[in-house]
Amino acid sequence: MYRITRFMLAPLAVSILLSAGCVNYAGINHQGKLLSLGEAPSDSLKDKLPAAAWPSSDWWTSLGDPRLGALIEEAYASNPDLQEVTARVAKANAFLDLRDAERYPQMDAEAGVTRGRLSKFEDYSGEGHKYFTARNLAVNFNYTFDLWGGQRAAWESALNSAMAAQVDLQSSRLILTVNVVKAYNQLAYAWQVSELNRRDLERLSKLVELTDSRYGSGLDNLSQLKQVQSLKARSESTLIGANEDIEIARLQLSALIGKGVDRAQTIERPASLQASVVALPAQLPAQLLGRRPDIVAARWRVEAENKNIDAVKTTFYPNINLVAAAGSHALTGDALFAGVSKFWNVAPTVTLPIFDAGRLRSDLKAGNAQLDGSIAQYNRVLSSALHEVAISVTQLRSFEQQIVVQRDACTIAQSSYDLSQSRYKAGEDTFLDALNIEQQLIQDEMRLAFLNSKHIDSSISLMAALGGGFQEQPLQAAQSAGL
Known part of the structure; x- marks a missing residue:
């Protein structure tokens, strides 16, 4: 049996001795530093909202419309952007399989028949004009010894990249969910605006009739009639724009769920939505590191680049490659074996x-x-995440306070309108006075609808900033199949 003798391994020993004076990586290091939690702004959030639980995976159900969940599931199944990210996950997993395969020996078999004619210069007898048939059957073996762990480090780098791609998919799902919910909220707001504008048009239509009657009776002049007619025409234009906003919101929603234009026409008016988040989880931002998919993915990429550097460093060291082959070569068929x-x-x-x-x-x-770039990206994502939480919390608090004041304004406007109706029926005020007071009521209700919509948007943004129900899988579970 053939053996590798000590004389054959002598070059390896010589190579190791020479390695100190050969190519090396002295003085090459990265400069980036991961942002620590102590350097991240977070303490100012503690006093703004009371403690609460982290968002659940189906956090949108707290908005109060069960039809929203069906739209989100439809988006998961049909959205092209999400399908593109899914394809990137498949590609990353395929690359991981390739890196894993490179850690093992490679063996292949080959068989062939060669028919040829020898020239005078190729024929050892110097005659030429000869034909030959060569048959071969062989098994080839190739294996590179992973003396310094470079192949394993390359596999671990690919594993970390695959995990980052998988978490990117979760991040894309969260972004898609947030966009669908916000588009649904925008559709609900567009319906409210349209309804309020329709009420305003009805009020102005009555005002035109009244002014026209008063003009016929000589109580108002032509200028006053033209003025209210102009207001009515403006209101009609505003209502057309409001109805257009409904159609645009439907189209945007159908695009998000990955369906065609016709799907927009089947989207019904949303139910009245309610803001779902008015509190913060405890231990912020420590647990945020495992609850935000973009932070988790950024951390996986830092680990992937660390392992990639480990793999590159092993290329500076000596290595051994073993190539072997066995088989049969013959010029006649009966001699092949x-x-x-x-x-x-x-x-x-x-x-x-x-x-x-x-x-x-x-x-x-x-x-x-x-x-260094991956570290900078991680630091940016972490800092941005904490600022997103802070911005959402600040907006929530502000909109809560504005809504309280605006509700009071609506209550006062409603009381004033009710009083004007009573006074009109009693003959103490004119119908024109009542219509003008109703205009103020509609404006206050329009403002309240806007604030409620923005409040819901802010609560959705806070859900996203807190990770939207994402929970990181432990590293041991991710690597258990290969370690």
Whole structure:
């Protein structure tokens, strides 16, 4: 049996001794530093809202419209952007399988028949005009020893990248969910505005009739009649715009769920929605690191680049590659399996980079720059996440206070309108006075509808800023299949 002797391994020992004076990575390091929680702004949030539980995975149900969940599931199934991210996840998993396969030996078999004619110069007898048929059957073996763990580090880098891609899918689902819910809220607000504008048009139509009657009786002049007619025409235009907003909101929603224009016409008017978040979870931002998919994905990418650098560093060291082959070569068919036609060979090879004009160092510098970029991205995502929470909390608090005041304004306007109706029926006020007071009531209700819509939007933004029900899978569970 063929054996690798100590004389064959001698080049490896020589290579190891020479490695100290060969290509090295001294002085090449990354510069980035991960942002710590102590440096992240968060304490100012504690006093703004009381403590509460983290958002659940179906947080949109608290808005109060069960039809919203069906639209979200439809978007999950049909949205093209989400399908694109899903394809990237499949690609990352395929690359992970490739890196895993590179850690193992490679073996293949080959068989062939070659028919040819020899020229005079190729024929050892110098005659030429000869034909030959060569048959071959062989098994080839190739294996690179992972002496320094470079192949394993490359596999771990691919694993971390695949995990980042998987979390990106969860982040995309959250973004899609938020966009669908906000579009649904915008549709609900558009319906409210249209309804209030219709009421305003009805009021102005009555005002035109009254003014026209008073003009006929000589109580008002033509200028007053033209003025109220102009107000009515303006209101009609505003109502047309409000109805257009409804159609646009439907189209935007149908685009988000990945359906055609016809689907927009089947979307019904939403129910009255309610803001769902008025509190903050405890232990913020410590738990935010595992509840925000974009933060988790950014951290996976930092780990992926760390492992990639480990893999690049091993290319500076000597390594061993083993190539072997066995089979049979014959010029006649009956000799293909004869003993004289059989062959085998084993070729261990030791490689050591001695001079490469800086190629390996350049690769390592590029890897460290990529790591610095991933660290900067992680820091940016973490800081942005905390600011998003702060902005959403500030908006929620502000809209809550504005809504309280605006509700009081609506109550006062309603009381004033009721009083004007009573006074009109008693003959103490004119119908014109009552219509003018109703205009103020409609304006106050329009303002209240706007504030409620913005309040709901802010609560949705806070849900997204807190991770939207995402929960990170532990690293051990993610790597259990390969470790």
